[in-house]
Amino acid sequence: MSETPMFVFSMLCYLLAFVGFSANISLNREKLYKPSRGVAWAGVLAALVALGMRWYSAGHPPLSNMYESLVTLSTLIALSGLIFTARMPLPMLEAGTCVTSILMFGVASVFSSDVKPLIPALQSYWLHLHVSLAFVGEALFAIAFILSYLYCFQKIMAGSPDKPAFSGIIEKIACYLVVVGMPLAFIAGMSLLASHLSRHPSYEERWFGLVWGVIVPSVVTMILLMVLTWMYRGAVHKGVGKWLPDADSLDKLIYRAIALGYPLFTVGGLIFGMVWANKAWGRYWGWDPKETWALITFLVYSIYLHVRLARGWNGTWTACLSIAGFLVTMFTLFGVNFLISGLHSYIG
């Protein structure tokens, strides 16, 4: 039995949960929160079952190509979002994780879902350890990214009267760049990917799926959300005040997500990767583009932790660093595979 219907069911659950969370926030209906969370859990469980089925049918964990990586990461993001908010309800974050998971699955559908046997280098238990742990770290970075986005959104809505004029303006500009720029950057990135795939004979007509399944719905949703936010900015302002914690708490939540994700990513993505590379290729580090970009991801989050913990930076600039970190993470996942060839090219 194919796992695809389970994945589709899971995506429908995320979509329904997103609608539920959005209604919970915009219509101020608290009763909708728990059912939405239940639906999101159903989606996660369905995705986990689907991943288990794929693991069983393929004989190896679903981590060996782009399709498998993306559906696994999509599930981990949704799961991390639900666990992260288990004690502190944050419908805006949960809605964000649902959207991220849907988009990631949409991108995954562009790639071939055929089960292929593992190439010799991947036949190692280090595949399970290296990739899965790195993905858990990346899922937590995604949570930090969504929280950082919400932080900037809140800053725009709330204003920053306590700040001196100039730095306040600069911070606001940074927040606007994040809030408006991120969706635009996503659409630009996806368009670039579609254009790249359209020139690739093995993707045939699949890139159409990316255009009609991801880019067009994202553009429409983005325009709709922006118009609605502008039209009902008073209500949105109130909603943000009610449904998001204060800026300081949001900042601490961002730090918590990164503090959880950073060790997992470092151990899984870098150290286990080094051990495996040493076993398979005879050297633990070869400056392969994927390795180097994983190191760059590590360095960006190291800068975040240093400036936050030791220099006491917090707020907009650390949120921007967290966003930069996630963009680098995504480039490590996608960009390197498509734009730069190397030893990890089989992942595409």
Place this chain on the structure above:
Amino acid sequence: MRTIHKIFVSLKSAVILIAILTLLATLGTLVPQNLDAVDYLRRYPSLGHWILSLGFDDMYRSAPFQTCLWLLSISTLACIMTRWKSTWRKLSSRIERAGAKEIRAYEAGHLLPGQLVESWSNWFDQARTDENGVQIALKTSGRSSLLGGMFIHIGLLLILAGGLIGVYLGVETVIRGSKGDLVPVPPLAAVRAARDADKIARMARNIRTFSPEDPRLNDMRAQIESLHEIYKAGLASPAFRIRFNELWVENYQSPDGQTAGVKSWNSRVNFIEGEQESDQVLVMVNQPVSYGDYTFYQSSWNKFYRKVTVRVDYVGDASATSAISVDPTVFPVTMQFTLKEPVKPAWAPFELILVDFMPDFRIINERFVSVSHELNNPAAMIVAYDEGGNVAGRAWAFPEDRMSMAGHVTSMPFRFTFVGAEAEYESGMQMAHDPGKPVVWLGCILFTLGMIMSFYVTYRECWLLIYPDGTTYIAVTGNRPARAFAEDLAQLDSQLTASDREPATT
């Protein structure tokens, strides 16, 4: 000196160094690495000179990158030394250094509303009375968390040190062998000499591109020659030899019996040192084998065809016909070629050589290439030489069903049809020696432990102040926000407040 120390201890410098390292690493992935100078000048007409003069053509060994790594190492060392003092103070004499005023300033703290239990001292690890007569008691937990940062930085330093040891003393090369081959493995010094010769040769090529008469080239040539001599001497008296006894490739089978990709490639080898011969060992992907100073990794394999059989027909309509006399009745003839080895058949006045064989022939970007190791679309190129050693004609051999293609590219009076080819395997083994690896692994372990201690272990200080007037104050602090200690504070409160039951003691 003090200023230099200040710069290295400063967190700002560390962050700047990390940022520069990030930028350089990014550039290293965007600029193609280790090409020849001419390639950079052709690809980047305006930036090529900058790339070459800054060493960005070999970014990770370039002076800017290496300097950045060295500076980061010094900064990390300075950080370790500075942190060690404060960490040691916290670990060894925390209670002596804490005053009642500081403890009262902690966010998670309040006056104890009830009566303090008599057995309160059992609950705390240490206690003292300060100069104002205030009794200060302290209980700590998760002290290992204080060492987390130290471990992370020592680990990082070891990783950097191990990496540098590897760069200067490590060697890495590939040896290849087919079934029955006995491959000499030179001693470390010889392999290092070959590595250094390659580096100098590359530098020399780049210098020659800009100034062919540069006087440094002569020195470099001499250095390369002397290093090559060392390598040749190493090959002549190797550390040991490897005999490739068996090489095989396992394929996945699809349900219809077709091969569906490579499952594994394997070599069975012996190590021969002088008169001694080791037991036969199996080298597989992800299962390396160590011998002598080296570790061997099954990193690649190659299937190639040295012996190719073709059928020869006389066609007699090519340009070379007029120059030769051939007995057409002997055809067709079947003959076997060995790649690059000349054959002089009795029926032709030429010497024939199989110059190239492609098992899966394609024309991509006007170039003839083989896209796989399988005999899906074989093509053999045969060249005929006359007695004077001049090329007398060329011919392509294809399988029978594709021979229509051959007419366009043949200038001999014979038609060669591909009949078969014997597959042979060649094993590619990565051979590495890196004395820095144990240091790197130790660094990784410390780094991991440090992260676990820093991020996942909560350090807690539970304080009790008893003033001479009997007022008691409790506070909890540590490496988490004050809110995280609210529960601990409530627990401390209930345990220290006298009630019907006797408080729990530890």
